[in-house]
Amino acid sequence: MNEKRVALVTGGSRGIGAAIVKRLAHDGFHVVAVARTADKLAAVVAEVAAAGDSAEALVCDIADAKALAAAVEGVAEKLGRIDVLVNNAGITRDGLILRMDDEDFDAVIAVNLKSAFVTIRAASRPMMRAKGGRIINISSVSGVAGNAGQSNYAASKAGLIGLTKSVAKEFAGKNITANVIAPGFITTDMTDILAEPIKEGARAMIPMRRFGSPQEIASVVSFFAGPDGSYITGQVICVDGGMVM
Numbered sequence: 001m002n003e004k005r006v007a008l009v010t011g012g013s014r015g016i017g018a019a020i021v022k023r024l025a026h027d028g029f030h031v032v033a034v035a036r037t038a039d040k041l042a043a044v045v046a047e048v049a050a051a052g053d054s055a056e057a058l059v060c061d062i063a064d065a066k067a068l069a070a071a072v073e074g075v076a077e078k079l080g081r082i083d084v085l086v087n088n089a090g091i092t093r094d095g096l097i098l099r100m101d102d103e104d105f106d107a108v109i110a111v112n113l114k115s116a117f118v119t120i121r122a123a124s125r126p127m128m129r130a131k132g133g134r135i136i137n138i139s140s141v142s143g144v145a146g147n148a149g150q151s152n153y154a155a156s157k158a159g160l161i162g163l164t165k166s167v168a169k170e171f172a173g174k175n176i177t178a179n180v181i182a183p184g185f186i187t188t189d190m191t192d193i194l195a196e197p198i199k200e201g202a203r204a205m206i207p208m209r210r211f212g213s214p215q216e217i218a219s220v221v222s223f224f225a226g227p228d229g230s231y232i233t234g235q236v237i238c239v240d241g242g243m244v245m
Helices: 015-026 038-050 065-079 102-129 141-145 151-174 196-205 214-225
Strands: 006-010 030-035 054-059 084-087 133-138 176-183 236-239
Touching (some): 006 015, 006 102, 015 038, 030 038, 030 065, 102 133, 102 151, 102 176, 141 176, 151 176
Parallel strands (some): 084 133, 176 236
16 A cells, blocks of 8 residues: 555646645645646646655546546555545536537536546545545635526536535545535636736625635645644635635
8 A cells, every 4th residue: 555645636737736736745645636638747747756745647538437437446446545535627618508508518517527426436435445535626616606607617616515515424424524615716827818807807806806826725725635624524615815705
């Protein structure tokens, strides 16, 4: 069995996911970073190694449920444990609901919500054998408050909250916690491409008048994954500068 605690992070190749991978590796975990893009994953793992920490890349299409389940089971078999699961992978296919087609709705649900169901089902087995574990799901303030033009995304992220609360109740007696982090506007490549007037309008809705950083999300993941988060389960923490209160 791997002596280091193992954390598996989906969507670990960029933005918030990459920050989570680096933070958990810094915290002493061996991190398995999962994403579709091999070169970006390799770059994140190289940064972790350069810092003297431990991580590996696992290339997988998150939307392929069978491949994803097999990948998670393979990690548990290879490393002998999964102590922390972070479901961070997500996509957007924005549009008004009257113009949204079935494919755009289904694609977002598959990546943002079903993938979390698949990874939780697979990772919970080694967690139960180990008599403990942490499940941390990255939702969004859109899942808490809704957002016009994002009915598919908001539905997937709200579903993630319901999934987490149900899982928390199922696994609490097994010393497995499950919690949600709901980021607001975070500075990533997804927000970098927004026009400046849109960014200004977004900042005006945030009481702290700024976007958050990926590291500020990663720090909350670190808390939930560490010993100080041991008695918290079924909770939703909005990391949004006060946008949703």
